[in-house]
Amino acid sequence: MARRDKTERLLNLVFAMMSTRRAISRSDIRENVAGYEDARSDDAFERMFERDKDELRSMGLPIETVSDSLGEVLGYRISPSEYEFVDLELTPEDIIVLGVAAQVWDQAVLSAPAQTALRKIEAKYGKSAVTPPAELSGLVRFQAQDVSLPVLLTAAREKRVVKFDYHNRSGVHSVRKIEPWALICRQGNWYCIGFDLDRMDQRTFKLPRVHGTVRITAEKHSSPRPDHPTIEIPQSENIVAATITVAAGHGAMLRRNSTSLDQTALGDRIEVRGVLADLVEWTLLALAHVVTIESPALEAEIHAASKALIAAHPAGFTEGASGA
DSSP: OHHHHHHHHHHHHHHHHHSOSSOBOHHHHHHHSTTOTTOOSHHHHHHHHHHHHHHHHHTTOOEEEEEOTTSOEEEEEEOHHHHSOOOOOOOHHHHHHHHHHHHHTTTSTTHHHHHHHHHHHHHHHOGGGGSOOTTTTTTSOOOGGGTTHHHHHHHHHHTEEEEEEEEOTTOOEEEEEEEEEEEEEETTEEEEEEEETTTTEEEEEEGGGEEEEEEEEEEEOOSOOOSSOOOOOOTTOOEEEEEEEEOTTOOHHHHHTEEEEEEOSSSEEEEEEEEHHHHHHHHHHTGGGEEEEEOHHHHHHHHHHHHHHHHHOGGGGOTTOTTO
């Protein structure tokens, strides 16, 4: 019942702010908008109204605060012309793309506006229309390792030069200075295509290999951007799926990049999908707490990496060594 009353109060508030050309004052809202009569004091009303106003704004409603020449707040209003839905006439393919885009930002800082926009489209086309097909669900997403994505998108849009620390496939560190052109997701991984100002050529950068903060500079792009930049991904980057069981509370990188996670008697059963080299790195970080590995390719790589580690540091793995 409480939830229904709050919904009715929010709707009444929206109608009140849209139905008048002048701003509606707080006193008028408390006196005339149904739902606020239960406020037992001025302070209780202020808290209720502020929460309602913030919630409506988070839904995308353009609530305007109207003030006089001295800065005194006169009241609030919603312009129908700013709130009305623009008829976009989207094709089924357009709607699927928008659904996937909203899915990308689901766990990111743009989650709230993305979901608000999606709800408005659902109101016209129906919820089922904006649900991505099963084969696309989860394929394009924003993960913890893609933290530089929003910054690079901003730099590409504003045509600004960026600097960042980068580790290539061999683990070699370098500081890169590039003009980002576009960001593309392939096989669940994000890549930045841009012009490398030190090498004076186009380069492709895998976002998980970007370390630290991406710094946007004041420099503008100087090289012409191709209309359709091509992405160059090494063919040797083998994409595999694996199921790894680790002890509870361990395997942070595996958890961050998991597609599903279930608790079992042996530990947490984590399903991951990605470049084999990345899966090897994440698994090795938690190797002491790994219970099982269900992937022949990953298991073979972990076995080889373990043998190489023992061969490189034999004293540390000698049974009965001093201090053991």
